Amino acid sequence: MTCGFGRRVPFSLTLGFTALLSGAASAAPPSPAATPAAPLPSATLTATVQSVDAQARTLQVVTGVGYALRVVKLSWKEAPTVKAAATGAGMAQLKPGDLVRIEYARAPEGNVVKTIEILPRPVPQVAR
């Protein structure tokens, strides 16, 4: 999808973020008939880590639209896959300010992390 001016925003990012803001991520519990077997809807999000609590297994990331910033709360049950340039990466390696791409499930109890990729910060090219 474009931003209207030719530059592109990943569709999944826009969709995922809008869904989060609209409350879809914490939607009403699924109907009893669908509970055990139905796969949880999942989404992806690219954001900046605000805080990590490894003991409580919770994570807050910052995203938003323009100056309207929003915090998205996530948790993890089993250790999620952490992809990073450094080997041996784990959730303990995450720190505030990290740029991350998160795949998460929208569970009845909230957003549950499936995988996290720690992205390198963009480095500008020097052209002069």
Add this chain to the structure above:
Amino acid sequence: MSRAPWWLAVASILLATACVKPEKPVPPGDPLPGLEAAQRDRFERGKVIFNREFEPETGLGPLFNAKACGECHESPVAGGVGDEVEVHATAFLPSGVCDPLADLGGFVYQQQVTPALKNALGIDKEPIPAKATGQGRRSSPDILGFGLLDAVPDSEILAYADPDDRDHDGISGRPNYFFDGRLGRFGRKALVPTLREFNEGAFPVEIGITVPAVPTEETVAGQPIPPGVDPVPDPELDAESVALVNDFVRFLAPPSSPNLKGAVRRGPELFDKIGCAACHRPRLRTGDSDVKALAHREVAAYTDLLLHDLGPALADICLGQATPSEFRTEPLMGLRFSEKFLHDGRAATIEEAIRLHAGEAAASQGRFAALPQAEREALIAFLKQL
């Protein structure tokens, strides 16, 4: 390769010169020349919503800075400057990471509340959390020509970046990035990647109007809005209305070119000579656009849309990758409309604003101060025409 006769070259230059039409000045607030009829129609319809004054019954607040876009961008026309000043606050952590205080209502702290919120919480404005390490005041700039800034390709902005000052000219230029890693360009700290997002985010943040892209209200320093205070269902403004406002803003023509007569003619040369143009780049070029009037145009922006360190005296908040003392080079197009200067309006005159430039701009500021008075006056007269 055979050489063309000299007279042919001269004739070509004369012909080309004769064919250049003088630029027809566009009055402030008018749409870009070359828009299609349907685009001009959207411009006019968007302008109506831009100037629409919201009330609590139509979604205003409960926290807000203004009742309408046009309340802050009003002089001399819709899209111009305003005398409103808003407050931003963030926390610059010892680790060097900037916390925008998003979980505590940040980073924009609204200066007004609706009567219902005042009754519920007894506050006149959003309180700034104790965790904030810096506060910044932000004046309302003009936004004429911002559609052209939006259409400048990232590659052009990044081409001017020199974060480690490898060319040793004392000017670095660092890009800022949004929280999802995209290059930023809008806002005094160059946080926001696109004009559309800046406009969409401004509705909830500045007016308290939820929109489809941001369907939740701001919190009160992190606390949810008390029940019953804001009964209007979200989103409070539909997608088409937001799109119309966005089209109004992006189709606003830039200010007309300065009238270089008399001593003012030396202005551009002096501007370049003392080094202002190293950051306030006179020309940027747009790239592809779905709007022909925005595509592949030169815009007299007088900015590089990058962050530069302006020294400790101006430092206020961090934001994204921007440290407290780093600010995006202010676009000088439209400077003629300003009555107060710098990001917070602290300077009463252009001379004072120049004098307050430090950090990377210290050398240029020094060269300005060393100019003969007549040249200083010529440069200021030129700046007043931008």
